[in-house]
Amino acid sequence: xxxxxxxxxxxxxxxxxxxxxxxxxxxxxxxxxxxxxxxxxxxxxxxxxxxxxxxxxxxxxxxxxxxxxxxxxxxxxxxxxxxxxxxxxxxxxxxxxxxxxxxxxxxxxxxxxxxxxxxxxxxxxxxxxxxxxxxxxxxxxxxxxxxxxxxxxxxxxxxxxxxxxxxxxxxxxxxxxxxxxxxxxxxxxxxxxxxxxxxxxxxxxxxxxxxxxxxxxxxxxx
Numbered sequence: 255x256x257x258x259x260x261x262x263x264x265x266x267x268x269x270x271x272x273x274x275x276x277x278x279x280x281x282x283x284x285x286x287x288x289x290x291x292x293x294x295x296x297x298x299x300x301x302x303x304x305x306x307x308x309x310x311x312x313x314x315x316x317x318x319x320x321x322x323x324x325x326x327x328x329x330x331x332x333x334x335x336x337x338x339x340x341x342x343x344x345x346x347x348x349x350x351x352x353x354x355x356x357x358x359x360x361x362x363x364x365x366x367x368x369x370x371x372x373x374x375x376x377x378x379x380x381x382x383x384x385x386x387x388x389x390x391x392x393x394x395x396x397x398x399x400x401x402x403x404x405x406x407x408x409x410x411x412x413x414x415x416x417x418x419x420x421x422x423x424x425x426x427x428x429x430x431x432x433x434x435x436x437x438x439x440x441x442x443x444x445x446x447x448x449x450x451x452x453x454x455x456x457x458x459x460x461x462x463x464x465x466x467x468x469x470x471x472x473x474x475x476x
Contacts, residue, residue, distance in 0.1 A: 317363075
């Protein structure tokens with residue numbers, strides 16, 4: 255499928271040009287505009303798989319299947335401001351819950367439970383497992399950057415978008431208790447091996463925390 259990513263990196267929009275009969279899967283609510291395209295909501299992978307994504311992976315119960323009837327045009331955008339990355343997937347990678355925007359219809363989307371090590375500081379207990387051969391579009395909060403890892407790399411958990419399965423990781427505190435309290439840093443994922451990581455330049459949790467700090471505080475009546 256032909257694609258363009260417009261208005262990046264702050265308010266990115268994905269525009270897809272579809273041939274007759276070509277299909278694409280997308281997160282519900284992502285459609286901005288469409289032409290000569292039919293929409294058909296479905297549960298990807300069956301009811302049980304859909305339930306897992308809805309309640310465990312943080313993704314929507316349904317995905318939307320768009321089918322082109324002639325020369326089609328489809329515009330998609332994530333629910334928050336940020337960038338969009340196109341990945342030509344050939345194999346498997348793991349993505350944070352909520353990062354999925356759209357994909358080729360034959361990619362498998364599931365959740366992976368890894369115990370406590372997948373707890374990403376409020377980002378969700380589960381990772382999305384994306385597997386197959388095709389086009390994948392992930393969204394981020396803020397800009398999105400691709401990093402090639404050969405060795406080790408520590409990343410704040412709130413900034414992780416996705417990573418290849420060739421990388422191992424473990425979750426740890428950024429420092430000791432005193433350092434954590436004084437620096438404001440929390441948990442980091444320590445990756446090891448060789449592969450790619452996609453990070454986002456802003457953290458949703460940190461942004462929400464900043465907004466809350468600006469709210470007027472209620473004081474008791476004397």
